[in-house]
Amino acid sequence: MRDIDPLFQAMSYYRRRKFEQCVEITSTLLEKNPNDQVAWLLKMRALTEQLYVDETEVADDGLADMLDDNAFHQTPMPGTSMRQPTANTNAGMSGPSPAMRPTTMAGRPITGMLRLNTQSTQGGKSMENALKTARTAATARPVTTATGRFVRLGTASMLSTPDGPFLQVGRLNLPKYAQNQAISRSLFEHLFYHANDVRAALQLATHANEVYQNKDWWWLAQLGKCYHRLDMIRDSEKQYVISLEIQPMVDTYLYLSRIYLRLDQPLLSITKLQEGLEKFPFEPCLIQAIARIHEGLNDMTQSIEYYRQVLKLDNTNIEAIACIAANHFYNEQPEISLKFYRRLLQMGVATSAIFTNIALCCFHAQQYDMIVACFLKALGCATSDDERAEIWYNIGEMALYTTDINLAIQCFRLALVHNNDHAEAYNNLGLVELQRDNNEIGQIYLQTAQSLAPHMFEPYYNYGKSMYEQGDLQSSFRAIKSSLDIYKNHADSKHIYEELRKMFSEL
Amino acid sequence: MEKRKDRLGIKQLVTAAADLSHLAIATTSSKFSSSSSFYPSAVFIASSNPLNEVCTLDKYNWFLHRMYTRGEYDRIQQFIHIQSHKSTYMTYVQALVHRQKGLIVEALDCFQRCAIESPSLINIKQVAKSLALLRRYRLAIDAYKEALTLTTNDWEILHNLGLCYTHLNELKQAKEYFLQALQVTEIQDASFLALGKVYLLEGERTEAEALYEQGVRRNPESVELYTQLGLVAFEKANYTKAFECFGTALTFSPTHTPAIMAACQVIQKHGDADVALSKYRIIYRRKPECVQVWNNIGMCFFSKKKFVAAVSCLKRANYLAPFELYVLYNLALVHLYLQQNASAAIFLESAIRINKRHAPSYTLLGITLSKLNDFNNALKSFNYSLKIDPTDPIALLNLAILEANTGVSQSKIDKTLKQFHQYYSQRATSMSQYELDTSMLDIAAQLESQSQISIQNNDESLTSTFTSREPLDNMIQ
Numbered sequence: 008m009r010d011i012d013p014l015f016q017a018m019s020y021y022r023r024r025k026f027e028q029c030v031e032i033t034s035t036l037l038e039k040n041p042n043d044q045v046a047w048l049l050k051m052r053a054l055t056e057q058l059y060v061d062e063t064e065v066a067d068d069g070l071a072d073m074l075d076d077n078a079f080h081q082t083p084m085p086g087t088s089m090r091q092p093t094a095n096t097n098a099g100m101s102g103p104s105p106a107m108r109p110t111t112m113a114g115r116p117i118t119g120m121l122r123l124n125t126q127s128t129q130g131g132k133s134m135e136n137a138l139k140t141a142r143t144a145a146t147a148r149p150v151t152t153a154t155g156r157f158v159r160l161g162t163a164s165m166l167s168t169p170d171g172p173f174l175q176v177g178r179l180n181l182p183k184y185a186q187n188q189a190i191s192r193s194l195f196e197h198l199f200y201h202a203n204d205v206r207a208a209l210q211l212a213t214h215a216n217e218v219y220q221n222k223d224w225w226w227l228a229q230l231g232k233c234y235h236r237l238d239m240i241r242d243s244e245k246q247y248v249i250s251l252e253i254q255p256m257v258d259t260y261l262y263l264s265r266i267y268l269r270l271d272q273p274l275l276s277i278t279k280l281q282e283g284l285e286k287f288p289f290e291p292c293l294i295q296a297i298a299r300i301h302e303g304l305n306d307m308t309q310s311i312e313y314y315r316q317v318l319k320l321d322n323t324n325i326e327a328i329a330c331i332a333a334n335h336f337y338n339e340q341p342e343i344s345l346k347f348y349r350r351l352l353q354m355g356v357a358t359s360a361i362f363t364n365i366a367l368c369c370f371h372a373q374q375y376d377m378i379v380a381c382f383l384k385a386l387g388c389a390t391s392d393d394e395r396a397e398i399w400y401n402i403g404e405m406a407l408y409t410t411d412i413n414l415a416i417q418c419f420r421l422a423l424v425h426n427n428d429h430a431e432a433y434n435n436l437g438l439v440e441l442q443r444d445n446n447e448i449g450q451i452y453l454q455t456a457q458s459l460a461p462h463m464f465e466p467y468y469n470y471g472k473s474m475y476e477q478g479d480l481q482s483s484f485r486a487i488k489s490s491l492d493i494y495k496n497h498a499d500s501k502h503i504y505e506e507l508r509k510m511f512s513e514l
Numbered sequence: 515m516e517k518r519k520d521r522l523g524i525k526q527l528v529t530a531a532a533d534l535s536h537l538a539i540a541t542t543s544s545k546f547s548s549s550s551s552f553y554p555s556a557v558f559i560a561s562s563n564p565l566n567e568v569c570t571l572d573k574y575n576w577f578l579h580r581m582y583t584r585g586e587y588d589r590i591q592q593f594i595h596i597q598s599h600k601s602t603y604m605t606y607v608q609a610l611v612h613r614q615k616g617l618i619v620e621a622l623d624c625f626q627r628c629a630i631e632s633p634s635l636i637n638i639k640q641v642a643k644s645l646a647l648l649r650r651y652r653l654a655i656d657a658y659k660e661a662l663t664l665t666t667n668d669w670e671i672l673h674n675l676g677l678c679y680t681h682l683n684e685l686k687q688a689k690e691y692f693l694q695a696l697q698v699t700e701i702q703d704a705s706f707l708a709l710g711k712v713y714l715l716e717g718e719r720t721e722a723e724a725l726y727e728q729g730v731r732r733n734p735e736s737v738e739l740y741t742q743l744g745l746v747a748f749e750k751a752n753y754t755k756a757f758e759c760f761g762t763a764l765t766f767s768p769t770h771t772p773a774i775m776a777a778c779q780v781i782q783k784h785g786d787a788d789v790a791l792s793k794y795r796i797i798y799r800r801k802p803e804c805v806q807v808w809n810n811i812g813m814c815f816f817s818k819k820k821f822v823a824a825v826s827c828l829k830r831a832n833y834l835a836p837f838e839l840y841v842l843y844n845l846a847l848v849h850l851y852l853q854q855n856a857s858a859a860i861f862l863e864s865a866i867r868i869n870k871r872h873a874p875s876y877t878l879l880g881i882t883l884s885k886l887n888d889f890n891n892a893l894k895s896f897n898y899s900l901k902i903d904p905t906d907p908i909a910l911l912n913l914a915i916l917e918a919n920t921g922v923s924q925s926k927i928d929k930t931l932k933q934f935h936q937y938y939s940q941r942a943t944s945m946s947q948y949e950l951d952t953s954m955l956d957i958a959a960q961l962e963s964q965s966q967i968s969i970q971n972n973d974e975s976l977t978s979t980f981t982s983r984e985p986l987d988n989m990i991q
Contacts, residue, residue, distance in 0.1 A: 408832065
């Protein structure tokens with residue numbers, strides 16, 4: 008039997024997304040004939056595809072980004088900024104209160120799904136706050152800026168081509184390539200994603216734009232992307248807008264919305280996405296982006312509304328299902344939440360988190376027979392220590408609700424074995440010890456929790472209250488004040504605060 | 515804008531003060547543009563350096579006082595920091611500022627310095643107060659006693675001495691001092707409240723009530739006193755009086771949370787759930803995470819037969835405070851009504867784990883177990899409940915029902931029922947008619963007439979604790 012034509016086979020591999028084999032074959036082809044443009048192009052595209060990331064989901068902002076003054080207003084009107092989502096932060100009435108729904112480091116209600124930009128102190132309150140955030144193993148903002156991931160990608164490209172880089176970027180004659188429409192786009196993507204040389208990519212894009220006289224939407228959008236990566240936000244915005252005038256595209260709308268988020272203008276961002284929706288009324292990505300922004304603004308009802316729309320268009324959207332489920336769970340409807348999680352399970356998302364959530368829903372819906380099985384499954388599925396810690400923590404939580412204190416203590420200890428920075432576990436351990444009248448041990452646990460999680464008001468409040476009961480008013484006052492800093496409307500903290508104030512100001 | 519004005523006012527004052535100093539000492543006329551609020555105080559030093567007389571030192575006391583009353587603590591600190599010589603009053607104000615900021619140790623330090631410099635009554639009192647705030651009650655008592663040597667009829671000293679003794683759990687001395695304090699003046703409701711609390715701690719309810727009555731007569735506008743009086747009356751099941759007291763308290767302060775809570779309690783006892791719900795809405799606005807409110811709302815819904823709402827309210831209460839016995843008990847009760855016996859049993863188990871000597875939980879557990887057809891354990895549970903509280907007619911009646919259903923001989927049932935009637939009548943005389951369910955008598959009569967009845971249970975709808983007893987919050991995943 009005769010061999011298949013190697014070029015044809017390489018193309019076939021490429022189509023089947025077997026990029027490594029594709030690169031292998033094209034490399035041999037290029038060794039035979041270094042001027043084989045087809046093989047060269049194919050190899051370039053295969054290498055790019057290996058490292059392709061969805062640019063609409065760009066990574067977390069780094070700590071250094073906090074320093075930048077791109078935000079439009081330093082003291083924004085309430086409700087118009089991610090930094091200060093509502094006029095009265097942590098409003099107990101409209102948004103979910105932190106006592107009912109735990110918050111992330113950024114002081115936002117926990118979302119249903121872990122995605123980029125939900126874990127970090129994104130849009131955090133202030134520089135000081137971000138710096139204060141404890142550096143535990145799994146938390147907080149990366150110290151360096153975006154480079155972390157991109158450098159990693161760069162080195163990854165080294166790995167994939169062990170005998171030096173595929174292209175000598177410095178030696179490329181960019182103006183010449185810009186002329187060639189067939190090659191230039193692939194080359195751009197290669198430079199942008201694989202070689203991670205944004206400057207060269209930008210040069211290429213600029214040349215190409217000259218060739219097309221700023222009439223090609225694709226090149227304009229790419230230019231915008233380069234500027235975005237180089238943090239030239241305003242330039243980037245301009246390019247995207249022009250690109251959209253020529254040709255509306257979903258991606259470009261998403262890029263533009265990200266730009267506005269970077270400028271801390273969530274409402275404008277939503278407007279742009281809605282414009283996009285007028286052109287593409289059945290595009291779940293756009294709706295999902297709107298839902299996420301509403302979530303960031305602590306507007307859960309709106310957010311869920313949009314997630315529901317996403318589900319109508321795409322009824323297997325994991326993020327939408329997870330977020331709706333989480334919302335139902337925290338709104339005391341564990342049965343409905345259970346339905347959504349079951350759906351996720353049916354779709355084949357069998358992670359430990361899903362099993363844990365199902366177990367919790369079962370517990371709150373009083374279907375006790377399922378709980379143990381679910382937790383066992385979850386522990387079986389867990390791949391990392393963090394996950395195991397979370398599962399044990401939740402088992403402990405359940406023990407707490409059945410007031411089985413000894414079991415609770417054991418579970419929280421296990422959680423701490425797996426993740427020594429689990430602030431919630433420390434808090435609850437402290438609480439349990441206080442319950443058993445081991446005040447000193449309890450207070451130490453609470454203090455540990457405070458230092459690990461400055462975003463939670465519970466350890467502060469519990470500590471303050473226990474100190475208040477023992478009569479150490481000075482410590483109590485300090486703790487209660489911190490608690491109120493985090494959660495302004497906590498009625499119980501306010502009560503103790505007022506009492507203390509009264510005592511201190513009496514002559 | 516207001517802040518701006520404020521500062522302007524200060525500036526004028528400062529200029530005026532500086533002018534004064536110019537007149538007094540006639541130093542060289544240093545020109546100052548009052549651009550910063552700092553600058554004038556620099557002038558003060560320059561001018562006050564040459565003469566450290568008393569008159570110049572105490573000259574700015576009014577200024578310090580004004581700053582303190584306006585709450586400009588930072589400026590006070592700056593001002594004092596710049597002064598080369600510190601007068602006693604400055605130290606005193608500094609200490610006050612420290613205390614306002616919650617730094618009691620520093621405040622104590624300053625007050626002690628004041629007391630050493632001029633051992634006046636005020637300074638000693640402040641030292642004592644700081645010590646008390648730092649939980650060093652013995653030392654505080656010594657200091658207050660020293661202050662008592664300077665004066666005899668200072669209400670504050672006597673009252674605080676009483677408080678210190680209360681904290682040390684030496685109630686006898688505490689009572690003495692409170693009584694002395696009340697002899698000095700009767701217009702301070704704090705002493706009445708504290709003394710009443712001591713009486714309640716010692717279990718002398720009648721004395722406490724008399725005291726509150728007296729307090730109310732002298733302080734007819736004290737919301738707390740009325741609330742306390744109402745609560746005492748409530749405990750004695752004198753609901754009309756309690757309601758009157760809460761009503762008076764609420765006319766003076768319509769948003770006093772404990773009073774609203776207590777008033778709702780009375781309304782709920784009368785079975786007027788709708789009114790109570792509307793009142794709870796007010797409290798919910800102010801304290802959205804209050805467990806007691808959620809619990810009571812849940813029980814309101816329960817009495818309106820809206821079980822799903824009741825369960826979700828009670829669940830929320832349980833979510834906020836997993837260690838609250840009454841929430842668990844009520845949850846079990848509602849689930850029992852909903853025929854979800856297994857859930858009820860689990861809630862009851864949790865409740866029993868919190869308080870192993872809570873007789874009603876055992877009774878309810880007995881009913882639940884008998885519904886789950888576990889008669890042996892049900893019997894055990896009833897017996898345990900009766901061991902803890904042998905006078906509970908509800909437990910006795912349910913035990914009789916269980917006995918009837920398991921085919922125990924009639925003589926034994928009759929014995930149980932005899933006990934039941936005995937304690938029932940006992941209780942009926944001691945309590946007003948709201949507390950006891952008269953339908954119990956009918957069931958008892960049925961049992962006596964040997965007619966076979968279906969298992970019927972008799973639940974009391976128990977409402978919860980009130981007052982401002984806050985449970986600790988805890989974290990949920």
